Amino acid sequence: MFRWAARRWMSNVPEGAVYGGPREQSLGRRVTLGQLRQKQRRGEAITMVTAYDYPSAVHVDRAGVDVCLVGDSAAMVVHGHDTTLPIPLDLMLAHCRAVARGAPRPLLVGDLPFGSYESSPSQAVDSAVRMLKEGGMDAIKLEGAAPSRITAAKAIVEAGIAVMGHVGLTPQAISVLGGFRPQGKTVESAIKVVETALALQKAGCFSIVLECVPAPVAAAATKALEIPTIGIGAGPFCSGQVLVYHDLLGMLQHPHHAKVTPKFCKQFGHVGDAINKALSEYKQEVESRSFPGPAHTPYRISDADVDGFLNELQKMGLSEAATAAAAAAENVETAGRSSEDNNCS
Numbered sequence: 001m002f003r004w005a006a007r008r009w010m011s012n013v014p015e016g017a018v019y020g021g022p023r024e025q026s027l028g029r030r031v032t033l034g035q036l037r038q039k040q041r042r043g044e045a046i047t048m049v050t051a052y053d054y055p056s057a058v059h060v061d062r063a064g065v066d067v068c069l070v071g072d073s074a075a076m077v078v079h080g081h082d083t084t085l086p087i088p089l090d091l092m093l094a095h096c097r098a099v100a101r102g103a104p105r106p107l108l109v110g111d112l113p114f115g116s117y118e119s120s121p122s123q124a125v126d127s128a129v130r131m132l133k134e135g136g137m138d139a140i141k142l143e144g145a146a147p148s149r150i151t152a153a154k155a156i157v158e159a160g161i162a163v164m165g166h167v168g169l170t171p172q173a174i175s176v177l178g179g180f181r182p183q184g185k186t187v188e189s190a191i192k193v194v195e196t197a198l199a200l201q202k203a204g205c206f207s208i209v210l211e212c213v214p215a216p217v218a219a220a221a222t223k224a225l226e227i228p229t230i231g232i233g234a235g236p237f238c239s240g241q242v243l244v245y246h247d248l249l250g251m252l253q254h255p256h257h258a259k260v261t262p263k264f265c266k267q268f269g270h271v272g273d274a275i276n277k278a279l280s281e282y283k284q285e286v287e288s289r290s291f292p293g294p295a296h297t298p299y300r301i302s303d304a305d306v307d308g309f310l311n312e313l314q315k316m317g318l319s320e321a322a323t324a325a326a327a328a329a330e331n332v333e334t335a336g337r338s339s340e341d342n343n344c345s
Contacts, residue, residue, distance in 0.1 A: 046240025
């Protein structure tokens with residue numbers, strides 16, 4: 001029973017079409033690859049958000065987003081690095097586990113970080129297996145342009161693990177690209193984007209992320225492919241879109257984040273302003289000693305127990321502590337009466 005209960009939410013469990021015919025997706029059931037394909041065929045946009053921890057995963061889940069990507073961009077957004085390169089697989093797995101606990105509904109995709117799949121197909125498969133077994137993911141994503149990356153994708157698919165490809169601006173390749181630079185801006189580069197996407201499809205990928213490419217290039221790739229494309233800075237002609245949770249919420253106002261926030265990102269909220277305001281108000285109330293007041297001092301000790309406590313403190317030779325405790329008891333009682341009077345009025 002336990003083994004089935006643990007498996008039944010995974011998208012790689014056989015769908016209803018295998019056992020007794022297709023069934024409508026319930027709100028509590030994991031989004032599957034088949035449902036993404038159906039949305040693509042119906043011309044419905046696929047939604048994807050990149051998140052890194054339990055609280056953000058809960059919000060993504062409750063919003064009904066189709067896919068939650070645990071991105072290696074955690075290196076920059078969460079850990080303050082200037083690139084995605086430093087984050088190791090073990091740390092990615094910790095992020096994956098947190099997201100998996102908070103998001104029971106979206107399809108979960110884990111990024112294979114730099115250094116975890118380039119050496120050999122065997123290394124790639126081992127890392128992908130860990131993403132599913134230890135990280136709780138349904139699928140993995142890898143950045144592919146070089147033949148070795150496509151070979152890795154094919155090996156992972158043949159091992160029975162769903163793979164999302166990623167072409168265009170591939171942040172793990174900034175050493176070769178010369179920085180975070182858009183791709184597909186010349187004929188040669190644009191053709192390479194389409195060719196790489198087709199090669200990843202042939203390798204068995206179920207979807208392709210198109211990052212920072214001109215809209216006509218993304219439109220061409222989307223039309224050429226049979227699998228869904230997910231755009232990020234690639235215009236409106238993809239099968240779906242992805243943004244980073246912190247970016248779309250306008251959450252971070254730190255100078256580091258400002259320099260790594262992409263210009264294609266729309267802020268659908270200004271959560272960072274609300275966070276800054278709340279923290280400032282908290283600081284002011286603590287410094288003025290108006291917090292915590294009676295409403296946030298809920299735990300009481302009876303008058304008799306206060307007296308007993310004071311006597312014991314005196315016996316211990318802690319007369320100043322007894323005086324402080326007596327003053328605090330009187331202060332709390334007075335503040336409580338004042339609060340009750342204000343409520344009555």
